[in-house]
Amino acid sequence: MTYAKTTEFTQEQQELARVAKALGHPARVAIIQLLASKQTCISGDIAAELPLSRTTVSQHLQELKALDLIRGEIDGLTVCYCLNTELLRKVHQQFTAFFVESTATSACAPGGTCC
């Protein structure tokens, strides 16, 4: 984004926002859940299970791949997508840190001195 002043924000804030944005569409959430549960992670099978066209699913897959949340291995004619569980664990920690920080009782919380 050259338009948005995202440069002015913290590296951590941008990092968290980038991943959150990737999870900001039900299709991509569904894809990750599918990859976690299904034995097969072939591209075509993923598209078949989602209420979207193969083209659109492919785009969502590329988006997740761009963030390295998933990886694709070409296996002959088909492509097999896998979760990057290590990165997902790291992301989980980032989110947890964010939420813990946010839910800690601050002055602004109910019962605080502010509101």
Added chain:
Amino acid sequence: MTYAKTTEFTQEQQELARVAKALGHPARVAIIQLLASKQTCISGDIAAELPLSRTTVSQHLQELKALDLIRGEIDGLTVCYCLNTELLRKVHQQFTAFFVESTATSACAPGGTCC
């Protein structure tokens, strides 16, 4: 979205995606962090700390308010925004459940039978 087929996804998937989308911009991440750390949560003070115009910050605040992640109370001339810590805790649980499910060793994970 009347265009997207979001209706076909799970309620949970849509719910998670909706919140993730809200966190999908560094400004909104920064706002939540600010509200968690600062004593004052007055609208103007928030805008002053962010590299965005007051108008734009106000929009982001409305977006967070629409999801009930934050709440605003009019205090005379100023408006005081507060974190909805209860909801944030609930959201944290949803995210954790999602990540735990995703990072559990599946057949697709490295060492699995798939890739």
Added chain:
DNA sequence: ATACCATGTCGTATAATTGCAACATACTTC
């Protein structure tokens, strides 16, 4: 009442996202 101040809303412009059909690519099989 008048002037002022803090916020929100509206209008507008630009960028990014979403979705899909049509085409291109690359491998398999006959």
Added chain:
DNA sequence: GAAGTATGTTGCAATTATACGACATGGTAT
């Protein structure tokens, strides 16, 4: 090599997000 299959890429249209100036609103203070 030709036909078929699975994917990715391109091009286009519609929707949504982002950003901000200008105006409206509503309370404060003098």
